[in-house]
Amino acid sequence: xxxxLIDKFKNKINKIDNSEALLVDADSWREVSKxxxxxxxxxxxxxxxxxxxxxxxGGLYGVAYNFHSTSLKxxxxxxxxxxxxxxxxxxxxxxxxxxxxxxxxxxxxxxKFINHPDMKRILLPEDWEGYPLRKDYKTxxxxxxxxxxxxxxxxx
Amino acid sequence: MxxxxxxxxxxxxxxxxxxGPQHPSTHGVLRLKIITDGEIVSHIEPIIGxxxxxxEKHCENLTYEQIVPFTDRCDYLASMHMSHSYSIAxxxxxxxxxxxxxxxxxxxxxxxxxxxxxLIAVGAFGLDVGAITPFTWTLRDRERILDLFEQLCGxxxxxxxVWPGGLSHDLPKNFIxxxxxxxxxxxxxxxxxxxxxxxxxxxxxxxADVGVMPLDVAINYGVTGPxxxxxxxxxxxxxxxxxxxxxxxxxxxxxxxxxxxxVGDCWDRYYVRVLELKESVKILRQxxxxxxxxxxxxxxxxxxxxxxxxxxxxxxSARGDVGxxxxxxxxxxxxxxxxxxxxxxxxxxxxxxxxxxxxxxxxTVLGSLDIVLxxxxx
Amino acid sequence: xxxxxxxxxxxxxxxxxxxSLLLVxxxxxxxxxxxxxxxxxxxxxxxxxxxVAAFMQDRLGPMEVGIFGYKGGKKFWGGIGQIFxxxxxxxxxxxxxxxxxxxxxxxxxxxxxxxGAILTFAAVPFTKGLVxxxxxxxxxxxIAMSSVGVIGVILAGWSSNNKWSLYGAMRSAAQIIxxxxxxxxxxxxxxxxxxxxxxxxxxxxxxxxxWFILHSPFAFIAFFIYFISVxxxxxxxxxxxxxxxxxxxxxxxxEFSGFKWSIFFMSEYANMLIVSMVGSIVFLGGxxxxxxxxxxxxxPETWYLLDGFYWGIFWLMLKAIILVxxxxxxxxxxxxxxxxxxxxxxxxxxxPFSLANLFLITIWELIF
Numbered sequence: 088x089x090x091x092l093i094d095k096f097k098n099k100i101n102k103i104d105n106s107e108a109l110l111v112d113a114d115s116w117r118e119v120s121k122x123x124x125x126x127x128x129x130x131x132x133x134x135x136x137x138x139x140x141x142x143x144x145g146g147l148y149g150v151a152y153n154f155h156s157t158s159l160k161x162x163x164x165x166x167x168x169x170x171x172x173x174x175x176x177x178x179x180x181x182x183x184x185x186x187x188x189x190x191x192x193x194x195x196x197x198x199k200f201i202n203h204p205d206m207k208r209i210l211l212p213e214d215w216e217g218y219p220l221r222k223d224y225k226t227x228x229x230x231x232x233x234x235x236x237x238x239x240x241x242x243x
Numbered sequence: 244m245x246x247x248x249x250x251x252x253x254x255x256x257x258x259x260x261x262x263g264p265q266h267p268s269t270h271g272v273l274r275l276k277i278i279t280d281g282e283i284v285s286h287i288e289p290i291i292g293x294x295x296x297x298x299e300k301h302c303e304n305l306t307y308e309q310i311v312p313f314t315d316r317c318d319y320l321a322s323m324h325m326s327h328s329y330s331i332a333x334x335x336x337x338x339x340x341x342x343x344x345x346x347x348x349x350x351x352x353x354x355x356x357x358x359x360x361x362l363i364a365v366g367a368f369g370l371d372v373g374a375i376t377p378f379t380w381t382l383r384d385r386e387r388i389l390d391l392f393e394q395l396c397g398x399x400x401x402x403x404x405v406w407p408g409g410l411s412h413d414l415p416k417n418f419i420x421x422x423x424x425x426x427x428x429x430x431x432x433x434x435x436x437x438x439x440x441x442x443x444x445x446x447x448x449x450x451a452d453v454g455v456m457p458l459d460v461a462i463n464y465g466v467t468g469p470x471x472x473x474x475x476x477x478x479x480x481x482x483x484x485x486x487x488x489x490x491x492x493x494x495x496x497x498x499x500x501x502x503x504x505x506v507g508d509c510w511d512r513y514y515v516r517v518l519e520l521k522e523s524v525k526i527l528r529q530x531x532x533x534x535x536x537x538x539x540x541x542x543x544x545x546x547x548x549x550x551x552x553x554x555x556x557x558x559x560s561a562r563g564d565v566g567x568x569x570x571x572x573x574x575x576x577x578x579x580x581x582x583x584x585x586x587x588x589x590x591x592x593x594x595x596x597x598x599x600x601x602x603x604x605x606x607t608v609l610g611s612l613d614i615v616l617x618x619x620x621x
Numbered sequence: 622x623x624x625x626x627x628x629x630x631x632x633x634x635x636x637x638x639x640x641s642l643l644l645v646x647x648x649x650x651x652x653x654x655x656x657x658x659x660x661x662x663x664x665x666x667x668x669x670x671x672x673v674a675a676f677m678q679d680r681l682g683p684m685e686v687g688i689f690g691y692k693g694g695k696k697f698w699g700g701i702g703q704i705f706x707x708x709x710x711x712x713x714x715x716x717x718x719x720x721x722x723x724x725x726x727x728x729x730x731x732x733x734x735x736x737g738a739i740l741t742f743a744a745v746p747f748t749k750g751l752v753x754x755x756x757x758x759x760x761x762x763x764i765a766m767s768s769v770g771v772i773g774v775i776l777a778g779w780s781s782n783n784k785w786s787l788y789g790a791m792r793s794a795a796q797i798i799x800x801x802x803x804x805x806x807x808x809x810x811x812x813x814x815x816x817x818x819x820x821x822x823x824x825x826x827x828x829x830x831x832w833f834i835l836h837s838p839f840a841f842i843a844f845f846i847y848f849i850s851v852x853x854x855x856x857x858x859x860x861x862x863x864x865x866x867x868x869x870x871x872x873x874x875x876e877f878s879g880f881k882w883s884i885f886f887m888s889e890y891a892n893m894l895i896v897s898m899v900g901s902i903v904f905l906g907g908x909x910x911x912x913x914x915x916x917x918x919x920x921p922e923t924w925y926l927l928d929g930f931y932w933g934i935f936w937l938m939l940k941a942i943i944l945v946x947x948x949x950x951x952x953x954x955x956x957x958x959x960x961x962x963x964x965x966x967x968x969x970x971x972x973p974f975s976l977a978n979l980f981l982i983t984i985w986e987l988i989f
Binding site: 282369372373374375376379380383439440443445446448449601603604 | 677678679680858859861862953954955956957958959960961962
Binding site for chain 2: 105106108132133134135136138140141151153157160162164182183184186187195208209210211212219220
């Protein structure tokens, strides 16, 4: 099944070493996502989760999509890696589960999605600055005038 | 279908009603922004994040053994399921083979926890609809399960019991006999709940045909668990992809059939949970007499250093499909740990299925989806 | 039969004093007595409800306060001191009123509701001869006076200056007004059979024939319609949308605290007692003992046991308390109905059935 995908989208999908995931270019994500949803041999109708991760080398941030097909019962993992300025196409119009998961990826890692119906922070307050899950994140000293405690010796 | 929420287009007839973070029901700190047109709801926006505790960021600084108590606190009403699912994920990364005794005890604990969690779901749903007595009865029975857990590991709600590679303690002396006594006490009680609530005409009026969720909508939104099975499918991970030793037990998967209304309404979601109580009792009766002997600590590694790679493991908890996506690069702490919580996706379907109903029905639908804010916000 | 006011006036006419002042005294004394009866009723009803609720939910209820509690070993009467503790607490609580609320109306609304309840008590007898005033339009007066409370409910919701209180009050008022129609129609059945609105005549007719509930199958159905309608009229579960839920924000009683809230509470339990007493007078034979359930002319009078002035009070209160207990039983068993289902039940089920009942019982009366 991975071979079918690689055959169809030749340069845009690569395999990753030591893993069963596929790396897709951010520009071709729209066609790939439509293909894996609608094609008869794929039929991935269940988007399980979207995880964002911080790949420290190269300053890239990645998004891992986990798919499952309820009828054909196979799994697929797709990753897209972008720098902090690039944007990824949103798939919320194909899988409605992606709506909240993409908001969380934006909230925690700062990855921007275009054509999303309602892109705003979901877990943190609207006026929070910074993206917590990034490896170089520093907790702010003040939030809306309230000081974060100075003595952090009991943290960690 | 979905449209961009543009606040400038709200007309004068529509009211914004805020069901604030404090609720009379037991669901936790959830804020619902309801835009109503008279009595009929036109749009609901759930606002979450009041219980966010940075679980995923913490896990990047903790070793794999230290993460187990944190997984308990995600879904505090079914904490054994969370630790079990995390342990299965780590064991996939480590490729360990567990002794039979550990697997049997884990299944028993998991099914007892499922009964306890469904009891709260059933009772709280009755409370949302207005019947106060079934809530006290289900809590009374749940107390006995918590007593069993207290004998086992000393804690009533957050156990820290299922560790990657085994368990923290072995079973105490009379645990098996006490559990069998509890099952003998509990089985007739399910009939009591049925008499009081399931076949009650007023309850059926309130919950049948309300909040119907068609199957394709459910799968598209990522809904899993009893809420999905009530819409007509029998996807249960314990049967389709058995993990642990679930393939040794004989049980059915309750599917919603629309007995009192349409398939996939609130009554179906409630009734699937009541039937799952019976199925869990069945599994327990098969598992309890046949626990083999062994040492629960024999497969536990001294220090957990998994191989480089990632794993996505799924598990069927009381609310649905818990997924742990762990990326590791050989160090004793994970690089990235993501917990896919079932209630997160179950809550996102609230807008779709309750538009067009009245405000009292929103409470009913929310109660039937059975969410726990701890695992939504992590 | 003579009523209290009349007998007091007869006594006072023998005293050589200003008669108009004595008339005022003759009216005030029964009023105060009724108020004391209502206070006693609410104190006992609250305790009864808490204990009944607790026993149904497999727990014990108030047990700490009072002498029969954990040390005394009694389960039902343990914690009897709780009623005094609650009364003192409610009377001495701080009265918080919102700034923008209309203070005069907020002060007035509980009293209108309680006045409606007390006025209804003026026509309800406790036994043969023990009634404040024996109207010859008894039943009509009772139905009319129990509607006065609606004004108080609307005023309470309006004066709170709270959107959701107003909404809840409107719903409660709609519910009370709608359910009065089946009540009136079912009470009309006995008026047709007896031919008089006076309560004494109604019970005398039941003494000479049989208890009205056994008189004809239509009266039997009418009793159940009456009972469910009064559960709705007093805003008890399963019809308690205005009280318990009301969009989960507030009921119409939120902004009231302390003494005013205790007046609302008193009026709710007084209403429950009134409608139970009226129901037992009209359908269940009032103060007649169960031996007089059917009048058979060949049994001599001396065989009728347990009948008389004081036994009458006992039988009437026993029947009323049984009906109150059934209302409490409903509250802890059933979920609550949604607002539109509530209105559907009233307008599309009860009113057609009551009208049909009314029509068919006239035919029954003509035939039998």
